[in-house]
Amino acid sequence: MTTVRITGLGWSLRLRPRALAAGLGCALLAVLAGLLTLGSGDYPLSLGEVVRALTGGGTPAQDFVVNELRLPRVATALLVGAALALAGALFQSLVRNPLGSPDILGFTQGAACGALLVVVAGGSSLALAGGAVAGGVATGAAVCALAWRHGLHSGRLVLVGIGTAAILTGLNGYLLTRARLTDAARAVLWLTGSLDGRGWSEALPLLVALAVLGPLVLLGCGRALHLLELGDDTAAGLGVRVGPLRLVLLAAAVLLAALAAAAAGPVSFVALTAPQLARRLTRSPGPNLAVATLAGAALLAAADFAAQRLFTGHQLPVGVVTGVLGGGYLLRLLAGERRAGRI
Numbered sequence: 382m383t384t385v386r387i388t389g390l391g392w393s394l395r396l397r398p399r400a401l402a403a404g405l406g407c408a409l410l411a412v413l414a415g416l417l418t419l420g421s422g423d424y425p426l427s428l429g430e431v432v433r434a435l436t437g438g439g440t441p442a443q444d445f446v447v448n449e450l451r452l453p454r455v456a457t458a459l460l461v462g463a464a465l466a467l468a469g470a471l472f473q474s475l476v477r478n479p480l481g482s483p484d485i486l487g488f489t490q491g492a493a494c495g496a497l498l499v500v501v502a503g504g505s506s507l508a509l510a511g512g513a514v515a516g517g518v519a520t521g522a523a524v525c526a527l528a529w530r531h532g533l534h535s536g537r538l539v540l541v542g543i544g545t546a547a548i549l550t551g552l553n554g555y556l557l558t559r560a561r562l563t564d565a566a567r568a569v570l571w572l573t574g575s576l577d578g579r580g581w582s583e584a585l586p587l588l589v590a591l592a593v594l595g596p597l598v599l600l601g602c603g604r605a606l607h608l609l610e611l612g613d614d615t616a617a618g619l620g621v622r623v624g625p626l627r628l629v630l631l632a633a634a635v636l637l638a639a640l641a642a643a644a645a646g647p648v649s650f651v652a653l654t655a656p657q658l659a660r661r662l663t664r665s666p667g668p669n670l671a672v673a674t675l676a677g678a679a680l681l682a683a684a685d686f687a688a689q690r691l692f693t694g695h696q697l698p699v700g701v702v703t704g705v706l707g708g709g710y711l712l713r714l715l716a717g718e719r720r721a722g723r724i
Contacts, residue, residue, distance in 0.1 A: 400672055403662035407675035414682035415455045419447050421690060457579040457644055458685045459678045460587040462651055464641040466677020467670060469652025470659070471598065471634035474606050474668040475627060476539050482653040483638035486542030490549035491520020492642035493572055497556040500568045510643040517639025520545065525631060574648035574700020576685055583644040590640050594633045599670050602630060607667050648700045650707020651677050
């Protein structure tokens, strides 16, 4: 392990060669998947032509196809994947459980409920995104309030989250029955998780959130989060203010998950899979926030490319691909937990 100390700021940056290699590999995979998506479609382009269009050296037609039509969708995929993965890594570290993710703890269902309320009321697409954010944040606040008893205990948080998810799933089904047929069809596509028609209006809020919350979590809370994984009592004994830290990190994770749902719908299993993939790549039990974030971006960008190219002439919603892959991974994870005697 290599340690670089920046004396003027009073903190040290530790670089682990394996983690650095894993992060670079995930970043390269994300870039490659994005470039392939930019170059494929009804107007195919080579990688060289895509790069020239991105750097301003392409023809007007190439510039329009790459920068105006396809780049916003690719950027949204990368940002949604990164936000979901970072949120999932935070949840899993806070509850000290590999099954901790927005999908299982109810926050994704809360975002879906907020969006469906807007659909039933006949709101616009912009209002739908706002409803998703409001629903996710409100659900996060409700789960934390219900789980609070002399602080936020990880076990209570998981149990309350699972119960909340079950209630909201039933409520969402009822809301679908109350919507008009055309609105219900639009809502079902959104609930599956889709990047169709996504533009800069969906990508920019996520970019701002990651630019603000990413450094705060990675640099400001990374070491404390690593200590928190050792247990609340141990972390408190080492000087960590457990209660305020847990609230700050939960708020950041809920906001990231809600904004991701607002941008692309409740894309499933990225938040669950990416942090576990990061742990296996780095072979480190820590939160691995940076690698998990890059892995999430790579996963969703690759899933979106596959969703557009698996069946000729027909595009799948990206949530279908992540659901199939993530569901298989969840079964494998549960089998491993059972063999270890933890469930």
